[in-house]
Amino acid sequence: MSDLNINQKVSEMLQRSEANAQQDEKTFVRPEDELREVVAPDGSIIKINPLYDYYSGERPQEDKPKNAIVEKFLNWARSESIWVLGFGTGCGSIEIPPLVTPRYDMFRFGVQMRATPRQSNAFIISGYLSVKTLKRVIRSYEQMPSPKYVIALGSCTINGGMYYDSYSTINRLDKYLPVDVYIAGCMPRPEALLAGFGELKRLIKEGKGEKANEYARNFDEYKANQKKIIKDWNMPDYNW
Amino acid sequence: MEHARLQLVNKLFNDRPKSYKYNLFQMKLLIDRLTQHYNLTDYKQQRHNLAFVTVDKQLSPDIITHLRDYEGFSHFVLLSCVDWIEDDKLQLTYLLNQPNHKYEIGVRVLIDRKNPEMVSLHKMWKQIWTYQRELHEAFGIIFPGSPRLEENFVLEGWTEKPHMLRDFDTKEYAERTYFPRPGRTSNDPATYMREKLYPNQPVTAKTNKND
Amino acid sequence: MEYITLGHMSLLLGISLTVIGFWGILTQKNIIKIILSFTIADAGVNIVIVSLGYVVGKTAPIIDNAVVQEAGRNVSASVVDPIPQALVLTSIVIGFGVTALMLAFAMKMFTAKKTLDINQFNELKW
Amino acid sequence: MVTPIYIVATGLGVGFAIGILKKFGKNFTGALVLAALAFMTFISFQWFYGLHYGSEVATYVYTAGFKPPFSINLLMGQYESIASLMINAIGLLGGIYMFNSLKARGSDAQVVYLILIMAMNVLVMTRDIFNLFVFLEIVSIAIAGVILLEKSDRSMSAGFKYILASGIISTILLLGIVFAYYLTGTLNIDDFVGISLNTYKGGGLVIFLMMMAAILELKPFPANGWGLDLYEGADPGISAIISGASATASLFVLYKIMAFAGAEWNYYVALIGIITFVGSNFFGIVQENTRRMLGYSSIGQIGLLMVVLGFKDVLGDSTPFILFGLLISHYLAKAGLFWLSGIIKAKDLKEWSVIRKHPYFLFLMGTFVFALIGFPPFPSFFSKFNFVLLLTETGNIAWVIAILAGSMLEAIYLFRWFGYAVKSENSHIEKNKVCLHKSIPIWIMALALYGFSYYTSLSNPWSIAINFIPLAFVALLFVLDFLPVYIKNSLSILGMAYYFYLVYPQLDNMRLIFEVIFIVGGILTLIAGFAYKGTRPGFHAVALLMFAGLTAIIEAKTTLEFFFGWELMTAGSYFLIIRGKRSMTHALSYMMFSIGGAYALLAAFGISNVGQINLDLNQIGHISYLSTWAYALLILGFLTKTASVGLHIWLPGAHGEAESDVSPMVSAILLKAGVFGLVLTLIAMNGSDSQWSNLAYALGWLGAITALSGNLMAVFQEDAKRLLAYSSIGQLGYIVFALAMMTHLGWLTAFTYSINHFMYKAILFLTIGAVVLRVGTHDMYKMGGLIARMPMAFIAVLIGIIALSGVPPLSGFAGKWLFYNAVMEKGWYFQGIIIFFSGGLAFLYLWRLIHTIFLGQLKDNHRNVKDISIWFAIPVYILIGGIMVFSVRPDWVLQPLGNMLSPFFPTGQLNWDHSYAYTTLGYWSGTNVFITIVILFLIVFGILALSTRKAHKLKQFDITYSGEKPFRPETTHVAWNVFAGFYKAVWPATIPLVAKFWDYVTDFFHDGAGFTRRIYSGNGQAYMMHILYFIIITYIVIIGG
């Protein structure tokens, strides 16, 4: 390519990249989320706003426990049957499989792995959380039915661990999600995890498992923290 | 035509024992041939089967094409970049491998750091466009014509300057954006030794340039 | 038949002419030749018609004074059967009409395709 | 009465006068010619009227004052008067039609035209053989003359070939005449009739020559290359005259010569006729040029008339009725079609779609096509019916098969042509202008056709019983076609309701069930018609035609009435199906199978009529001769309508592509006509003493395999209406299987299924049709999530699929329960298992139908789609009411059905004690089961409603998508290739073998016809060679035979 050609091409590329840069400041809207118009079978034009038409998007409500005795009994049941949704990122999820082996066998405590957030109560987040994975964690957490509990497994999850000074690792998980049980250790052994479950059972039995309502109460504060670091949010505020 | 020439070259170098001296000797021959046509600077024989050479930016595509077609370097290993902030240069290294003689050559190109750009070679090896996307996100290098250059490569919604550049202070950014845990003490060995083990030893070690 | 009468000879002639005519229609390539062979076949048929009406020893059925003198009252005894003669007249006229029409067609076909070869005119087929 | 000689006198006189009056201008001479023709028509009409209705008797007209054999005498008898009237009429109308073109060619063309018509009259009337020859020559010269004066050079070669061929024919005739005179001494045909020529030495050769000339004049196959080129090359007006008048005249000549040609010639004439009929129709299939195709068709029709002439001794006194019926419909229809092709000027068949721009001409074309093929109410229908009946009576079955095969071939290419006209693309062809004088003759021809239809139906002894009220109503609707939809719709509904009220008392309750399905079903589907706007031209007439046919079948007393109704129904449904957007090919295949089935019925009625006197319908109960063949043919005929496997390939396309409210009509109602036919046949078979057990066994297996293949194909369909069509095939397979069991329980199951299938198939087709109207596409994967927008449609389809799959609370289960008992009692275990397995398959495609359309993700473009139109919803919810009644109180339906069946199948009753039905095997109480399930459902619903407080209403993307956001509705809706896993396991069973078989058959015919038609190489000489070969071969056959 002749010199003139390259330079001219380069300058044009530079302007475009600057334009992109400014544009990035404002929004990171993906193509499938932009406003679009569709022709209906009878010929009329329909305007679609993908971020609002497809999602219910209301704010979460607090489901305060009503009367004590029933709640105490239900808490006992909830503590005895904890259905877990595992979110293994980074090195964290290597510690969960041993629990289903004969040596540790979490089933004895009524703990069971469920693949879908809809049916699970405890949310084990293990491994360091980057900005990208935090976005998915928040959506999964919000889709779980209340009462729900969060177990932060491993120091990287709790306070960023050895990646504390990386440009994309979350340092304080509890600023973004209400966490019930912290299981510290740079990958704690399965026994620690079982102890964590014991701790969680105790908390539930004592009725302290109401972090879901806390999340609903100061929902705006949590959301503000989350949106500070997740710039391309393009999700409804609360994912039902 | 193209294929025939490659076969001829392979046959010439094909059936010799791949000993240490042999590689060195071959590498020398290669460099002599190259210097006849192009002015190569700071040739460095890293190992018996690996050598680095820096070439002029304008000629780099021709040299790489020459290496691929005439010298049998048919396998593209990697494209990496080093940020020489002191000389205000970014150094791109195209590592190519000669599968028959099993020796590799690293073609180094120095590009300006202020507005870094380089010709996109994705037409020579298709997979180069992924490396170029990575370098665009990490160092901000522009490869005109490279497919999907602007898309997020690893980070989503990154608004700061390219994070692998040395003048980007990750620690300061982390403390600014995320909630650093209070009371974090670093047990970095250098500071530990200086304060704990040898508190009264005068500081004489060679200081880092930008401390 | 103890001997070949004139009638038989003309009958043979007529039939052979018809056969030649049909042969001509089927084999000749030129349209004019086809028309000609058609007229030959027509003439052959006319000869056959006339020869069928022939009675040995009788004369043409034209009642002029020669015949009247010789036969006197009984004209029909001395005259061959007149009806085929009459029929042949109409047949000749019709033959003439058909041939005229064919020639007109030939003329028009020639003006259209500048050729008289029958094989050129087969665009209407299948 | 003006003596007939004046016909000749005016012809010749005006001809010469024009020679003189030429200078007064072509208009004057043209008018003069028309006046002459009118006078000639008047004379022959006067004679016709006198002879047939007045006191006239056949009179001889002597020329030149002498008596034959010394002069020419003309006879004006009954047949002569009809023939001459036909010739003059078409001459007059042809004159009007070609007034301008004749004027353009000059006054001598007008003269030649007049002479042509006059000569044909003489051909009919003359009794002198030589005079016959002379006028035969005059006719050929006149035709050649008119062609000569045309401008186009294509007609030149055709004319030349024509004049050559007629030259040879006349030469042969002349030789024959002369030798005949030589032998007998006379030229008068009446004398020949007296003396039998072949006793003379050489007399056989004389007759051979004369007969050969007469037959060759009628363009027999394969020596008719010249005739075809004539039809293709000549001006359509002339072709009309040739096909109408000269064909009638030559046929009359053959009739006169056959009179004295001896009995063995009848057989040969019939043989040549049948070869011509089948051969020319066989070549007709592959024709592209319209006129050449019409040429093939008219030659074929003449061949059929030759067959009738050949059988005149066998047919005895009904020969004139049959001959006249076929001749008049050919004469009127062919002339009309040629004139139409003159106006439309489209060479290629596909370009005939421009006729849609003149809707009335399309109606005319339809009339003529249907008249040619022999559909009711046209005369050819009655004559063909009697002809087949008499032929089978006299035992020559092979001839019947040949005739039916020939008319089937003819139907193929005529319907394909009509299909192109109605459906193929016509925007690129501009509308050509039509002048009045060209369209009047066609209108007269059509009106004459309808007139004669009524006349022949009166003159046929058995067809008087046919009531024409429904047909009159259809005609009325056709006339009112310009009115808006809601008027026509309500009119037709009132008409049908009133007719039902009229007919209702006379029917026994088995026929009443089918009458209810046809008429009440018809009314319900017609209600859906109110949803359409505008005038919707042509819909109501044909819909009523179909329903008229259906009621005619029900009330039929004689086989003729039944066949009349059957053909009307086929015609009506064909027009309904062809209205669909992409339904041309499917309508054609539907028509082919229907005609095939109809001809099988005709043959069967023929066989059953042997030894009977009055065509009574329940004569099929006691068939003496070939009874198993008759029953097999009857069943085959009815199976084409119930689309069993092998004869089913038309159904998916026909029902799938039909309009939204036509699909339920044809699917839920029309298929029951086939079931009604089967019921009649099997009742008759059951009563008769012929051993039908293995026929019933085969029918059982056929029903089972149809059910399996129908349902299996339905599982993998992507098009909603195709899915429902295949499901209809499956359901009909159930009914056929149940009927084939010939036991009380079997028939009870069959009737339960018929009633159920009518109800839920009508619901499904109406609702899906309405959804398609709203959403605009048939493909299921393009829809989805419509429950939010169309709750009414969802509920209807939900009830439909619950009923169809036989899940207990609803009426479908009654059918399944009866099936189990019937199969166990009959002992057909393996067929039973195939049926139950296909029941399981039904569940698959029903879920697929409701899931892909109503559940899953709502697509963007359907976000504000309205619910189905109220007019579709009314019939649907009435039918749902029907299903509910049947489900809650099954005994209200099953008990009367049981009593109705007991006379036919006394043993194995289903006995009831108030709401419990029990057989020897099991018991079931529909009402109690319904109540239990509904109460249970309400209780559980109550529990759930109480325990879940205000449930939060989610929208479509609030789903747990492993942490991510769903991309778009299209990518998250599972609707394409839903049963992929199942397909991998059962794909060998879904290979469409039957479709491949039928494709092979059609290709075989097309290639065969395409190859053999090459004998018409277009070379004049080759044609002459064909004539001579033809003569030689027939000579050898006759001498040898």
Place this chain on the structure above:
Amino acid sequence: MSIYYKLGYTLLGLLIVLNWGMLMSAIFRKIVARVGGRYGIPYYQPWIDLIKNLGIRTTLSHGIMFYLGPVFRFTGAVGLFLFMPVLFGNEAWANFSFQGDLVLILYFQLFGMLGMALGAGEGGHPHSAIGISRGLAQHAAIELPMTMGIIALAIQYQTLSISDIVAAQQGSVLNWSIFTNPIAGVTILLAALGAMGHSPFNLVKAPNEIPIGPPTEYHSTFLGILMSSGAILHVMEAVLFMNLLFGGASNWFEMILKTFLIYFYSVFVGVVYPRFRIEQSVAWFFKIPLLLGIIAILMYSF
């Protein structure tokens, strides 16, 4: 016996069957654990899970059909219980089986399945739609050998009513139909493998297949209802096979013992064999079970 008296018995029977179903599922998971060397869940775990699910506070609904899915399912399960004569002999425990015979049972299974399919369909989740299509295809394949076996039995006993079949099998163990008509028995038992839904035919509800198939969007009370109806269905299927092949039960203990053995026959087979893909499981039912079914019928129709 008045209708209310009978209703009382039926409710009691329902409670017994529900609890026995839950216990059986606990025992099933215990056995699977013990095979894996694990201690496994406590026996009372299913009850706790049920209570916890009913205690969940949020209820999310995708639409009316989604809401009605579990209702259909539960009605189907309880209806199956009602129409099946669970205990033979005394009229009290024969529930409402006087209303319909074996055909009603066979076709009423579809009722629950249809409701579940439609409810999960409206959930809008692609996984549930794929799960349903696999489940229906598998059920259609199971239907074939099952019907053959049942027809073979019906030919043998010349009746379609279950109580008559059970009556015919009374007397000694030897005239149970598994012994008098072994091939039909084996066909039905092979079909039972598919009907019970354990491995190798548990593709539809396996936890780690596409996330637990159709009920992936169901939670809290819906899930509670689905679990209890699942328990009842398991028991009812075992009772059906018991009545058809193993001579029915005259008292509750005999019923519990026999259903336990039938249920765990499919569990033991399941623990050993890996899971089939959908086309393998559909094809499997067209091989050996179909062949056996044909032989079973052939034996009786001649």
